[in-house]
Amino acid sequence: MRISNLGYPRIGENRELKWLLEAYWEGKLEEEDFRKRVFQLEENHWRRQLALGVEILPVGDFSLYDHVLDMAFALGLIPQRFEPLEKEGSLKLYFALARGAEGIRACALKKWFDTNYHYLVPEWEKEPRLASNPYLEAFRRAKQALGVSGKPVLLGPFTLMKLSRGYKDWREALESLLSPYAALLEQLVEAGAEWVQIDEPALVLDLERPEIEAVEKVYNYLVENTKVRIMLQTYFGSLSCYPEVMRLPVAGVGLDLVSGRKHNLANLEHYGFPKDKVLGAGLVNGRNVWRTDIKAALELVKYLTSFVSPDRLWLQPSCSLLHLPVSVAGEKGLPPELKNALSFADERLKELRILKEALTRGEETVREEIEEASRARQALDAMPGRVVPAVRRRVSALGEEEFVRSVPFEERQQLQAEKLNLSPLPTTTIGSFPQTPTLRSIRARFRRGEISKQEYREFIRQEIARWIRIQEEIGLDVLVHGEFERSDMVEFFAAKLSGFALTANGWVQSYGSRCVKPPILYGDVWRRESLTVAETSYAQSLTSKPVKGILTGPVTMIKWSFVREDLEEEQIAYQIALALRDEIAELEKEGIRIIQVDEPAFREALPLKKRERPQYLLWSAQAFRLATAGVKPETQIHTHMCYADLEEVLPALEGMDPDVVSVEAARGGAELVEQLGRHGFRRGIGLGVFDVHSPYLPQEEEMERFLSRVLEVFPPDRLWVNPDCGLKTRKEEEAVEALRRMVAAARRLRARLGR
Ligand SMILES: Nc1nc2c(c(=O)[nH]1)N[C@@H](CNc1ccc(C(=O)N[C@@H](CCC(=O)N[C@@H](CCC(=O)N[C@@H](CCC(=O)O)C(=O)O)C(=O)O)C(=O)O)cc1)CN2
Numbered sequence: 001m002r003i004s005n006l007g008y009p010r011i012g013e014n015r016e017l018k019w020l021l022e023a024y025w026e027g028k029l030e031e032e033d034f035r036k037r038v039f040q041l042e043e044n045h046w047r048r049q050l051a052l053g054v055e056i057l058p059v060g061d062f063s064l065y066d067h068v069l070d071m072a073f074a075l076g077l078i079p080q081r082f083e084p085l086e087k088e089g090s091l092k093l094y095f096a097l098a099r100g101a102e103g104i105r106a107c108a109l110k111k112w113f114d115t116n117y118h119y120l121v122p123e124w125e126k127e128p129r130l131a132s133n134p135y136l137e138a139f140r141r142a143k144q145a146l147g148v149s150g151k152p153v154l155l156g157p158f159t160l161m162k163l164s165r166g167y168k169d170w171r172e173a174l175e176s177l178l179s180p181y182a183a184l185l186e187q188l189v190e191a192g193a194e195w196v197q198i199d200e201p202a203l204v205l206d207l208e209r210p211e212i213e214a215v216e217k218v219y220n221y222l223v224e225n226t227k228v229r230i231m232l233q234t235y236f237g238s239l240s241c242y243p244e245v246m247r248l249p250v251a252g253v254g255l256d257l258v259s260g261r262k263h264n265l266a267n268l269e270h271y272g273f274p275k276d277k278v279l280g281a282g283l284v285n286g287r288n289v290w291r292t293d294i295k296a297a298l299e300l301v302k303y304l305t306s307f308v309s310p311d312r313l314w315l316q317p318s319c320s321l322l323h324l325p326v327s328v329a330g331e332k333g334l335p336p337e338l339k340n341a342l343s344f345a346d347e348r349l350k351e352l353r354i355l356k357e358a359l360t361r362g363e364e365t366v367r368e369e370i371e372e373a374s375r376a377r378q379a380l381d382a383m384p385g386r387v388v389p390a391v392r393r394r395v396s397a398l399g400e401e402e403f404v405r406s407v408p409f410e411e412r413q414q415l416q417a418e419k420l421n422l423s424p425l426p427t428t429t430i431g432s433f434p435q436t437p438t439l440r441s442i443r444a445r446f447r448r449g450e451i452s453k454q455e456y457r458e459f460i461r462q463e464i465a466r467w468i469r470i471q472e473e474i475g476l477d478v479l480v481h482g483e484f485e486r487s488d489m490v491e492f493f494a495a496k497l498s499g500f501a502l503t504a505n506g507w508v509q510s511y512g513s514r515c516v517k518p519p520i521l522y523g524d525v526w527r528r529e530s531l532t533v534a535e536t537s538y539a540q541s542l543t544s545k546p547v548k549g550i551l552t553g554p555v556t557m558i559k560w561s562f563v564r565e566d567l568e569e570e571q572i573a574y575q576i577a578l579a580l581r582d583e584i585a586e587l588e589k590e591g592i593r594i595i596q597v598d599e600p601a602f603r604e605a606l607p608l609k610k611r612e613r614p615q616y617l618l619w620s621a622q623a624f625r626l627a628t629a630g631v632k633p634e635t636q637i638h639t640h641m642c643y644a645d646l647e648e649v650l651p652a653l654e655g656m657d658p659d660v661v662s663v664e665a666a667r668g669g670a671e672l673v674e675q676l677g678r679h680g681f682r683r684g685i686g687l688g689v690f691d692v693h694s695p696y697l698p699q700e701e702e703m704e705r706f707l708s709r710v711l712e713v714f715p716p717d718r719l720w721v722n723p724d725c726g727l728k729t730r731k732e733e734e735a736v737e738a739l740r741r742m743v744a745a746a747r748r749l750r751a752r753l754g755r
């Protein structure tokens with residue numbers, strides 16, 4: 001029985017990788033120095049894992065930006081438009097794919113399965129070939145620094161193909177990967193790698209017969225043509241082609257026994273487990289933070305040993321630990337019962353060690369640890385705020401009428417048009433404006449108690465006032481207050497709502513150097529004070545243009561937090577929706593005429609398995625309506641979702657019954673426009689005309705061209721003009737200039753339309 005890890009958080013306990021990346025991008029760190037320091041970080045992570053008892057050490061899971069980009073880059077999948085950068089060295093080229101470069105659009109960012117992590121979408125313009133082997137380099141670094149023979153971790157060909165775009169025929173694409181992958185693996189074997197972990201999370205999706213056959217072909221080929229021992233690793237759900245995968249000649253199969261527990265175990269019982277393979281048993285949760293029920297996990301492992309002999313069993317996390325913060329140890333401000341009930345990456349590895357000790361040396365050797373874990377879980381259940389009877393009563397008393405607006409969309413549209421009197425192609429933004437270093441440092445000083453609440457508030461008010469003037473001067477039609485008071489759109493609301501706790505340092509990588517600090521939703525949620533009224537109505541008092549109120553929706557609050565497991569998500573969503581409903585009523589009373597409820601996580605929260613989707617789509621749309629349906633017909637409800645690939649959720653979007661929807665379109669929106677047209681989407685729509693995640697400015701003409709194409713599908717009175725997403729990560733000059741160009745593009749189009 002051995003302890004194996006699938007991947008470790010790369011960002012660093014104190015976000016060391018973030019600081020190194022940003023220093024390098026700003027030219028404050030030379031390439032050589034940068035490389036030296038990031039490899040030091042990687043080495044620290046290895047040492048930590050070994051110290052925590054990891055016996056099979058992942059190498060090559062560390063990445064300078066993204067692990068999907070790493071594989072695409074290794075295979076030379078570099079789009080033509082980056083050619084001018086090829087002479088600038090591989091590091092510059094690598095980051096250009098991720099972030100764009102002067103006049104060159106970056107690769108698209110997309111959500112990694114159903115997580116809040118973004119990967120870069122590989123674009124197939126060239127034939128894949130083995131261009132470099134970062135896994136080999138990592139293997140050698142680990143060998144040299146620690147004398148350890150690590151287990152290289154790489155993204156599998158099937159998943160890579162599924163996540164890519166730009167090939168004509170998926171079968172041919174997959175086939176073209178065979179020989180470069182074999183070459184890559186062969187180099188690892190030659191260097192002495194005993195095992196290679198090949199990640200194929202796409203094997204938990206619903207697969208078609210030809211896809212399964214293609215997977216069989218791939219692994220038969222790779223095993224026949226290399227001497228490599230493959231741990232075929234799946235996660236994020238149950239394997240959808242269990243018997244076929246078990247027949248593959250790979251040396252091991254890794255199963256997620258947390259999120260895919262029920263079906264994976266049913267398959268195990270039905271088909272058994274092959275005698276010639278190692279079972280990688282994903283026992284501790286890599287996606288959520290609640291301490292493992294060690295007793296239950298022990299029972300599970302004992303049960304597994306009736307299918308697999310203990311020497312063929314690896315104890316593992318359910319997926320890479322990338323999605324967890326590094327350690328609970330540094331958290332000082334949490335209620336003790338809560339802190340004690342948590343387990344981040346390091347604590348997960350400790351849990352695996354306890355399991356192994358109990359199984360190999362007898363439970364008595366770790367009796368105290370096992371009891372401790374049970375007590376902690378019980379204390380959490382007894383925590384104040386875990387169950388709030390008034391909240392439960394309000395949810396169970398809900399009637400149908402609370403879920404429907406008083407007047408249907410077509411009639412509302414008329415009323416709103418009269419009341420708001422906006423020009424065609426109205427211009428607006430998604431909510432946040434740049435969070436300047438000054439703002440961040442003032443917030444940090446406020447948090448440390450160095451400046452008073454009043455001073456902090458005063459600064460926020462000045463920012464709001466300054467940006468109301470900027471927006472008016474630019475000529476935007478619907479203004480926003482700018483969200484300066486929010487460190488993050490989820491964390492901010494979590495801080496004000498009962499039922500959530502915040503960590504001090506629980507950072508998780510979102511993309512590249514950008515991180516989020518997911519709140520912990522441990523109790524019943526309710527609103528004890530207004531959330532956004534002060535800032536929104538202050539902004540409205542400064543202008544005669546409508547100011548749009550901005551809130552975060554129930555699905556997003558849930559998806560971007562670490563959520564309790566003792567209550568159904570549907571119930572949690574209704575609790576949050578009721579809090580928002582009260583807030584929206586108050587905003588309306590204060591004269592706010594447009595309210596946007598952001599649901600950027602709506603698409604990623606869609607279950608990976610089709611059979612689970614209808615139920616999700618039903619309750620999530622219902623929660624949105626519960627939050628928003630109480631308003632007057634003339635109050636306009638917007639929602640925002642910033643990720644393309646919305647086709648699956650388009651019908652549900654109608655079910656949410658919003659008046660206007662804004663969605664991402666800038667990094668590849670043509671398909672979306674076509675889909676929306678095909679579905680006969682009839683609400684107001686704002687298609688993001690520029691990419692807020694790239695540091696490069698779009699041209700006015702480009703935006704205008706894009707909009708004219710959209711106008712072939714949508715009439716001008718339903719089309720809004722806005723960026724892809726919030727502008728908080730941009731520099732102020734960039735944001736202002738981009739918005740000027742956007743407004744100019746809208747005006748030129750209006751002129752062309754004669755309006
Ligand atoms: N939760 C969530 N998920 C999301 C998104 C989102 O907005 N929120 N958007 C998408 C992803 N996009 C993202 C866009 C930007 C950032 C982002 O900018 N993150 C910031 C952190 C934001 C934050 O909480 N900032 C804190 C400050 C945290 C901090 O580093 N403070 C310094 C001090 C700063 C100083 O003294 O100047 C420190 O403590 O050391 C604040 O504003 O208060 C970062 O990585 O840099 C993250 C995700 C999808 N998922």
Ligand code: MET
Nearest residue numbers: 430431432598600725726
């Ligand atoms: C990730 S969606 C962001 C929406 C939010 N209102 C903002 O503008 O930042």
Ligand SMILES: [Zn+2]
Nearest residue numbers: 600642725726
């Ligand atoms: Zn967004």
